[in-house]
Amino acid sequence: MKPATAFKVLTAEQMVVLEAGSFDGAAVDLADGYIHLSTFDQLTETVDKHFAGQDALHVAEVDLDALGEAVKWEPSRGGQLFPHLYGPLPLEVVVAYGPLHRDNAGQVQRPVAG
Template sequence: MTPTTAFKVLTGEQMAALEKDGSFAGAPVDLADGYIHLSTFEQLTETVDKHFAGHDDLHVVEVDLEALGDAVKWEESRGGQLFPHLYGPLTLDVVVAYGPLHRDGTGQVQRPITG
């Protein structure tokens, strides 16, 4: 079953820009690849551990994939897994929740609880 939401990890600066501008065109890696990298909840902790190790002031944004429609493509990436890729800007109106990155007692990244 395909998830109905996906997650984007943003720096504090990127999160502030999304809140201020209502839109986020992507991090440098997103701009270089031509799409915004998203992760499912099951992929989120591995994404943070692999791409954001040593970073602080991180935020997790949960987005409504159904609202994004055809702008989301599921494509093979890390280890053959399918990841949601957003071809277009991430806009605040499709964000269902966001907040600072928190981990549970086992080290798993938690879902954001505000929005």
Template sequence: MSELPNLAYKVLTAEQMAALEADGTFAGAPVDLADGYVHLSTCEQLTETVDKHFAGQENLHVAAVDLGSFGGSLKWEESRGGQLFPHLYGPLLLETVIAYGPLERLADGTVKLPVAG
């Protein structure tokens, strides 16, 4: 990945998505709180993230996050297989979410990205 993307994605349960909508902020899922940052994935990493960490779960949502708003609280760190993942050291704010919706899959099994509008 030569140039880092300006969008990343957060997978949320229905309850977490409702809390983000209601509160305008999301401190993180239990794994985020334990690790000290909100886990995000690029579009290329999203399907693998869902398959690995959310297998068998229903009522999931995907939020597209504008990474340009976070400044120093966003760090790209090596994780799974040496890939760089965006990690947000602070809360996810609803104002930085440009699109979100229920998790859906395309015919090839990849996760469908939420579209604004």
């Protein structure tokens, strides 16, 4: 069963853009033609692999149902299915967002503010 929400990791500058209403994607998203999202189970590995050493990161939790057909589940890292958003990410489908925090075991936590 696919989760109802997915997560987008954003730099502080990208978070400002999203908070203004809509985010069209990071450079890698624009190059690939879709916005990369991760499930909660994939989130820590995504941050560790693609954002290592970066500070001031934010996490946005996205309502996948609200995005409808714009979300496609496609194989990526290790054959895992990842949610890919074909189109902009509107702020109104973000159910929570905030600074990236980890627990004592190093796992990225869900955002709690919105």
